[in-house]
Amino acid sequence: MQNRRRIDANWRMLLIKYREPMNDSFAGLSPARLLDLLHQMLLIRTFEESAEQLYLQGLVHGTMHLSIGQEGSAVGACAALRPTDYILSTHRGHGHCIAKGARADQMMAEFFGKETGYCRGRGGSMHIADVTTGNLGANGIVAGGVPMAAGVGLSIQMQRQDRVVLVFFGDGATNEGAFHESLNLASIWNLPVIYFCENNQYAMSMAITRASKVDRLSERAVAYGIPGVTVDGNDLLAVYAATESAVARARRGEGPTLIEARTYRWKGHSKSDKQRYRTREEVAEWQERDPIARLARQMMAAGILTEEAFAQVQAQVEGEIAAAIEFARNSPDPDPATILEGVYA
């Protein structure tokens, strides 16, 4: 692994382009923790960029839904959780999985369809899960995890556990009937659920402005008598602070919260998307609001990150991903003799 000391020209430009306002408190996060969160975001970015390359090379098949540009919401939300807390994730779930603590190598092996993957090659990108770190699974169905979240919340409550469950879903999920049923039930039963909406502006091609007359999706919380808050999803610190407060409320037994994190996916919905529904200018505008560069600039402004340290994190991440790909390539495929396994317990 090369030990990089110099930063990419692209990153350098992003890092010096704007001056971030001084953030005094960093939402109570220590410099070491912030560096770790920066690392996680870069790991997600690099993982997904590599996965896309591997797909284009024909080494990974099927499809995938990249969350590039949304790392701030995934990492900010999971940073407010404990290892024992649960998450339920979405089809755009690679970031959630890494942020909750999954290993890049077992994830990459799953993308390759290998036996050593998190789902033994049975699930792939869309069903990635790591139950050992509390990730109960990505989901191929929009709002598919949202009803289950109420069940997980009830389970926590009935077992008197000091846990919460955070369910990620997109703006598209808020128009599914199951969303309504779940929020209502969690509300009347005071379940420890954090409903975390990653509003990335599009449900496949359907803009949220065309799909809902409600400007702030968090306003829908009013219908269930619970708090709702909208945050800048590309500001990790804002996401963390909002989630931490929702988690604290849930732990106190006061019930669910609806968080809307406004963000943007830089890539298409999946690998077949020609992106006719949005302009290059719009994408470029959101790319200026890169959540990774933003946290890095905030840390630099406070004097707790140098360009050199950033380059080091980048080098570390690239090493991790290279090792993950190596692990995945060298792993065995599932034995066809085991094809029937896992249907029933």
Added chain:
Amino acid sequence: MSRELTYAEAVREAIDLAMARDERVFLFGEDVGVYGGAFGVTDGLYQKYGPERVRDTPISEAIIAGVATGAALTGMRPIAEIQFMDFITLSMEQLVLQAAKLRFMLGGKVEVPFVLRTPAGAGTGAAAQHSESLENWFVHVPGLKVVMPSTPADAKGLLLAAIEDPNPVIFIEHKLLYRTKGAVPEGYYTTSLSQSEVKRSGRDLTIVATSLMVVRALEAATKLAAEGIEVEVVDPRTLKPLDADPIIRSVSKTGRVLIVHEAVKTGGFGGELAAIIAESDAFDYLDAPIRRLAGLDIPVPYNRELERRMVPQVDDIIAAARRLVREAR
């Protein structure tokens, strides 16, 4: 020791025993609490176990299935009730795309142990949206188990086995069976899932029937015996996974088989049974074509006589059996 209980009482006793024995077991659904369930099946359980373990839900069938799935996934043993099987159409996504597949999709690393109880069937004058028999939809889904008890003793033993089972089980009760009585052993016992049972032995004809149709087939068999036709009645009890051997053995012995179910014929479980028999060694022993008697391919009608004609009755079974014993291949 056993005593006479109704089918509804047997179901209630099973839930009661499971809840007394295992803290993780809880019951929830629409009107299962103070009301005691739309058919009175859960009567008294709310008073005994309280509102935390016997939970009324809003009329939200998708979330009932979602709660069962999520709670089962994280250490509980939920018993969900869908008030009428027709309403399960509103739960399909969570049952079919989540509960059934989670274990497989996640590489066998999770378990989803819940029971979803639901009353099915026509005969109450409730018409097309409160009378469905949709069991075969679930038989078609790998990952689910489907149980349809026909007697009070089976209802109790199979329900306790379903609650112990580490998989999602669709447990289908029949509204017209709720008031039927039968000997039910006392105390805790389980009846193995996936174990077909010969309910009556006979040499001339095999009837494979499910749920209420088992009761009707047995009544038909008694009448046919007076005519000298000895019918063997086999009850699969668990449709998925099916214990096919007793069925194949019986058909190999009698050489004739009539399959009877209440659900509409097209796409019904009878087609699957017929195919299993045709593909088995029993095929060589068949003296007549495999015959099916099932619900007509119509929505359940309201009018009393039309509703009666839609579903196989004892006389229909007798007539079909008589025809079949005279038939030659």
